Amino acid sequence: MTVAAEFGGASRPHAGGPTSPEKVLAPVLSAFWDVPESWTLETYLRHEGYEGARKALAMAPDDVIAYVKDSGLRGRGGAGFPTGMKWQFIPQGDGKPHYLVVNADESEPGTCKDIPLLFANPHALIEGIVIACHAIRSNRAFIYLRGEVVPVLRRLHEAVREAYAAGYLGKDVLGSGLDLDVTVHAGAGAYICGEETALLDSLEGRRGQPRLRPPFPAVAGLYACPTVVNNVESIASVPAILNKGKDWFRTMGSEKSPGFTLYSLSGHVANPGQYEGPLGITLRQLLDISGGMRPGHRLKFWTPGGSSTPMFTEEHLDVPLDYEGVGAAGSMLGTKALQCFDETTCVVRAVTRWTEFYAHESCGKCTPCREGTYWLVQLLRDIEAGKGRLEDLDKLGDIADNINGKSFCALGDGAASPIFSSLQYFRAEYEEHITGKGCPFDPAKSTLWADNDAHLGVNA
Incomplete structure (x- = not known):
């Protein structure tokens, strides 16, 4: 995301689809x-x-x-x-x-x-x-x-x-x-x-x-x-x-999630920025008014509330972005950080970078988070490099389970979320890294690598 997009705000977004911004945004x-x-x-x-x-x-x-x-x-x-x-x-x-x-x-x-x-x-x-x-x-x-x-x-x-x-x-x-x-x-x-x-x-x-x-x-x-x-x-x-x-x-939003809020749209989208709308709008609507994904590409996975919330896929485009709707679909609204990734993105690489961030930022006070995030990083790095084993996938889930709900604060839960959800939706991609002895994705085709992981929100 460019500085202009980040600080410029999108209260006057580009109309890139059939949805009228005036009818959606607030x-x-x-x-x-x-x-x-x-x-x-x-x-x-x-x-x-x-x-x-x-x-x-x-x-x-x-x-x-x-x-x-x-x-x-x-x-x-x-x-x-x-x-x-x-x-x-x-x-x-x-x-x-x-x-x-x-x-x-x-x-x-x-x-x-x-x-x-x-x-x-x-x-x-x-x-x-x-x-x-x-x-x-x-x-x-x-x-x-x-x-x-x-x-x-x-x-x-x-x-x-x-x-x-x-x-x-x-x-x-x-x-x-x-x-x-x-x-x-x-x-x-x-x-x-x-x-x-x-x-x-x-x-x-x-x-x-x-x-x-x-x-x-x-x-x-x-x-x-x-x-x-x-x-x-x-x-x-x-x-x-x-x-x-x-x-x-209360005229905006839903009964249990009323009002307006800021949605941060970033990643492989045509016009990233801040889109302020009522709670309960959908990512499909936001993509319609922001110009959609970058030309020639399709949505692969996205986060509804930052990297600490379980990821969604294309099938969740019409999930209402309020607390009840996102929760019922299996994730959390969190901070409304809508990170969108297209088909050129390696899920294993993205989850590895996020997990490296949580391991680095763990305060070390509790054992599940301090030790668990470290070992998650070791396993993920091996899998990404093609050095993993199929049994490592069950081990990833087991370690994440030992962190989730058992750490001193929510940092551990946040670190476990992308592990659980990525294995749920993209287990085959993990297996492909293992059986194929390496990452099948071409870094040259994804802007994530060109910007030193800036689109992931991680300091590389």
């Missing part, structure tokens, strides 16, 4: 990404910026929580837990400070929605922070951002400065009596810090490793105080709900 967060200087406070205010915050600050905190809960907004970071319910878990009258932590440590292979959002429209997040902190009675928020994305870090710092200068942050926000300070923290680039409790440890200055739960962050989170940890897109979606109404929000 640009809200990305509505003015293509406006000059979209990231400035001036531009944001021209597009009803901070109107949602004004309405929320005029409401009682508990009423804001109930409103967001009634809207049906679900977390956009992967698991889809109801956002309002997460806020409701914060104990009240406990005499402790409450914290909001925004997880902007986007690092799931194939996922690229939060970083473009922060780059093009950072004030949507800041306004969402104001609303969320008012709701949970918090005076301090932290944004944990990947430190490698320096341009986004600088732009976010500038947006926070603008918000302070305009009175949207600091003392007595908009005359409401709310005092709110926001700290932008640059992480050091550890995938494990995307796990919420590892992120909290990192914020506190310790090595980022998952914590044992319970206690959960809502009871004992940052500095052992009640803490809400939300994804960037989750918080940035709140202002539009408060401004335009929960009923408006």
Whole structure:
């Protein structure tokens, strides 16, 4: 994916098929990404910026929580837990400070929605922070951002400065009596810090490793105080709900998965980018409006939510991309990272690269993940090189089974997912590597190799 495609947004996509973009897409967060200087406070205010915050600050905190809960907004970071319910878990009258932590440590292979959002429209997040902190009675928020994305870090710092200068942050926000300070923290680039409790440890200055739960962050989170940890897109979606109404929000999506969301389309597609639409649209519809697969090629396999979700094939093109639809089909919606691979792609090579990533990023705290991912990589490398044996396929499944559900956090589950699903759909391709003593695919015919695995979302 090119930088232009990644950061340009696709709120105005190329119409490459029979489906009309106007009937399918629902640009809200990305509505003015293509406006000059979209990231400035001036531009944001021209597009009803901070109107949602004004309405929320005029409401009682508990009423804001109930409103967001009634809207049906679900977390956009992967698991889809109801956002309002997460806020409701914060104990009240406990005499402790409450914290909001925004997880902007986007690092799931194939996922690229939060970083473009922060780059093009950072004030949507800041306004969402104001609303969320008012709701949970918090005076301090932290944004944990990947430190490698320096341009986004600088732009976010500038947006926070603008918000302070305009009175949207600091003392007595908009005359409401709310005092709110926001700290932008640059992480050091550890995938494990995307796990919420590892992120909290990192914020506190310790090595980022998952914590044992319970206690959960809502009871004992940052500095052992009640803490809400939300994804960037989750918080940035709140202002539009408060401004335009929960009923408006529910006109999009499905009953159990309402609203709009960002789909990150990448890989062997004609026009990769961010496509913002209602939950429940299908990959077929997204491919129709984005120009489809690259000319002359067909879809072979794809991920609905990044590499840690079980892969799908061409037969799943019409699966509704919401939490229930994808779950019923045997995968997870995750981060809506739709990585599409055509017939030139070697499944074994792709899964090997993903597994190498998980082995490298394992924090080493638990044995199943630390040892299991290492041995998965050894087996996969041998199979890809034509040195494997047929019994290695059962061994792959056995090791993945010993990781899945038995590791300390979800990293192990994510590492096992592509193993299980690739063996389910492409076992014959694994066997071909073994019986044919090598990979049958020509690297020259796939753009994956030419770009050093960039399309896989892996740093080669």
